[in-house]
Amino acid sequence: MKKFTALVYARTMEFVRDKGTFFWNLLFPVVLVVGFSFAFSGNDETMFKVGIVGNNTQLEDSFLDLKAIELIEYDENPALVLEKLRRHQIDMIIDFKKQSYYLNSESSSTEVLRSLGRSDLQNFNEQEISGEAIRYVDWLVPGIIGMNMLFSCMFGVGFVIVRYRKNGVLKRMKATPVSPFTFITAQMVSRFVIVLLTSILVFAGTNLFLHFVVNGSYLLLILLTIMAILSMISLGLIFAARLKSEELASGLMNLITFPMMIFSGVFFSLEGTPGIMQNASKIFPLTHFIEGARAVMIDGAGFTDVLPQFLVLGGMTVLFLLISSVFFRWE
Amino acid sequence: MNTIMQIENLKKNYGSVQAVDGLSFSIEEGICFGLLGPNGAGKTTTIEMMEGILAPSEGQVSFRGKKIDNHFKKKVGIQFQNTALPEFITVKETLELFRSLYPDPRSLDEVIEICSLSDIIDRDNRKLSGGQRQRMLLGLAIIPHPEIIFLDEPTTGLDPQARRNFWELIKRIKAEKTTVLLTTHYMEEAEILCDQIAIMDHGKLLEIDTPETLLENHFDGALVKIPHGGRTDLKLDGGVLSGDFLEITTNNLDRTMRDLLSSQLNLEGLSIKKPNMEDLFLKLTGSSLRS
Ligand SMILES: Nc1ncnc2c1ncn2[C@@H]1O[C@H](COP(=O)(O)OP(=O)(O)OP(=O)(O)O)[C@@H](O)[C@H]1O
Ligand SMILES: [Mg+2]
Numbered sequence: 001m002k003k004f005t006a007l008v009y010a011r012t013m014e015f016v017r018d019k020g021t022f023f024w025n026l027l028f029p030v031v032l033v034v035g036f037s038f039a040f041s042g043n044d045e046t047m048f049k050v051g052i053v054g055n056n057t058q059l060e061d062s063f064l065d066l067k068a069i070e071l072i073e074y075d076e077n078p079a080l081v082l083e084k085l086r087r088h089q090i091d092m093i094i095d096f097k098k099q100s101y102y103l104n105s106e107s108s109s110t111e112v113l114r115s116l117g118r119s120d121l122q123n124f125n126e127q128e129i130s131g132e133a134i135r136y137v138d139w140l141v142p143g144i145i146g147m148n149m150l151f152s153c154m155f156g157v158g159f160v161i162v163r164y165r166k167n168g169v170l171k172r173m174k175a176t177p178v179s180p181f182t183f184i185t186a187q188m189v190s191r192f193v194i195v196l197l198t199s200i201l202v203f204a205g206t207n208l209f210l211h212f213v214v215n216g217s218y219l220l221l222i223l224l225t226i227m228a229i230l231s232m233i234s235l236g237l238i239f240a241a242r243l244k245s246e247e248l249a250s251g252l253m254n255l256i257t258f259p260m261m262i263f264s265g266v267f268f269s270l271e272g273t274p275g276i277m278q279n280a281s282k283i284f285p286l287t288h289f290i291e292g293a294r295a296v297m298i299d300g301a302g303f304t305d306v307l308p309q310f311l312v313l314g315g316m317t318v319l320f321l322l323i324s325s326v327f328f329r330w331e
Numbered sequence: 332m333n334t335i336m337q338i339e340n341l342k343k344n345y346g347s348v349q350a351v352d353g354l355s356f357s358i359e360e361g362i363c364f365g366l367l368g369p370n371g372a373g374k375t376t377t378i379e380m381m382e383g384i385l386a387p388s389e390g391q392v393s394f395r396g397k398k399i400d401n402h403f404k405k406k407v408g409i410q411f412q413n414t415a416l417p418e419f420i421t422v423k424e425t426l427e428l429f430r431s432l433y434p435d436p437r438s439l440d441e442v443i444e445i446c447s448l449s450d451i452i453d454r455d456n457r458k459l460s461g462g463q464r465q466r467m468l469l470g471l472a473i474i475p476h477p478e479i480i481f482l483d484e485p486t487t488g489l490d491p492q493a494r495r496n497f498w499e500l501i502k503r504i505k506a507e508k509t510t511v512l513l514t515t516h517y518m519e520e521a522e523i524l525c526d527q528i529a530i531m532d533h534g535k536l537l538e539i540d541t542p543e544t545l546l547e548n549h550f551d552g553a554l555v556k557i558p559h560g561g562r563t564d565l566k567l568d569g570g571v572l573s574g575d576f577l578e579i580t581t582n583n584l585d586r587t588m589r590d591l592l593s594s595q596l597n598l599e600g601l602s603i604k605k606p607n608m609e610d611l612f613l614k615l616t617g618s619s620l621r622s
Pocket of ligand 1: 345348349350368369370371372373374375376377412
């Protein structure tokens, strides 16, 4: 145990004191999240979007003719239209079939629209629903953090052990009574703590000013993050098992992290992509983490809803660990 | 005297390269054993098989009569020819790390004192000079209270002063009755430190004995060296040509000098010395610079 904690400590210090890597791990995701939140915060405050359901026969020459109001006619399922209002994609719904109008109590435009329409909408019932706005950045943040976790696990475990093998640190360890199991586990634990803490820190830090929507439980999010980190570290270990060349290792790792970044749905949704691509993306642990985290954050999914993701990530961890333990060599 | 380590018919090949080719010898407890040989002779390969780091292709390594096992690792101190140290941690942290890996480690203060590490104790591993680094690596090697310590070229790259300081460290370790196995390219070092010397080349043992006996067996008397000035045809008793010099090994200095006078060679540049390990090494391996 003493051996173990000493090894964890040494590895963690190596990370913390390596200022470049340390700040990169923290700053990179923050910059991405903040950058994207600005890039996609399209300014639609001057325009109110009003959804029209049914035929507008009663409101000629009304506030709806104002320049600041854009009318969108819907003839789809009313529940979907309500969902759009709940997520702030539109600001108001006027349903001529039900003779009602709907406003979102959490939208900043509600007060304005209510007073604008007061006289014109006298004969309508007001219905209020509530729901926080879902912005691109809310959707993006699990992706960015997941991606950062992936890089940190793959390079922090996989690449670093390859470097240790090349420069002789592994050989020096082999000459001591420490077992490969203890040494590798110590590396994993150190990296696990680092990645978990940086992920929480990045989330909490950006949350201070971006106020993400989190409809599900934080505990569940953290559990999911833990499972994801375990699977990614184990994936990194496969690369660490035998390779001796840092160049080869980083090449191979890029070869698999880049497709993961693109096809795991970090930046755009996989919905609507060809089925084969969606199925292929399932082999990446990142896909399952992002899926699960988005479900918890945005849809408020509970444990049973994301159980499949837990099982898949757990299964991958076991599989990757088995593969790497079969292949591992000190040299 | 007890034998502490023994190797029997040890072989290692890398593909078609026979790095070690049937080596056998044993090491007595408490001595300093020098393993010498030119570059590529197979010293590092041999020592790493003895440490249990490399698996032999053939042959046996035993420690106190038993095949080496994992338990053996707790009783040996090792200093590799090239090792990286963990980065971003200080000398003290590295020593503490290694102390935690052994069941009965030497105290930190003792290691610092023996290897004179106090000036550099808080320095980052990456910022050590060559000599400081060697002292630190020796510090790591003595942490386990080793019964035998392996030092692979510990003084290569050190300045003469640092090398002499290092010798003092090794003498101190020897004084603790620790057996030392040392490889080196410096014959002077081997002569000063080692009780027994094995000279190897091409993976094979050439000679093994105490430095005194080796010299006695190979050289009698003195070695006379003189520039031959192109007179390569000159025949003198015990004389061999070596580069621009004529080297005469003799046990009758008086006669050799008279022979030289009568040969009319220009005596400018003549030197007479007792042969040392350097000469023996050159004689046995043909060259010290082969790579
Ligand atoms: N990993 C390896 N793969 C292939 N050949 C090797 C390997 N290690 C050593 N050799 C070869 O084995 C031979 C012996 O090498 P070794 O390192 O034991 O020599 P050495 O006596 O320690 O030399 P030096 O004095 O230069 O340190 C050399 O010919 C070397 O090229
Ligand atoms: Mg060597």
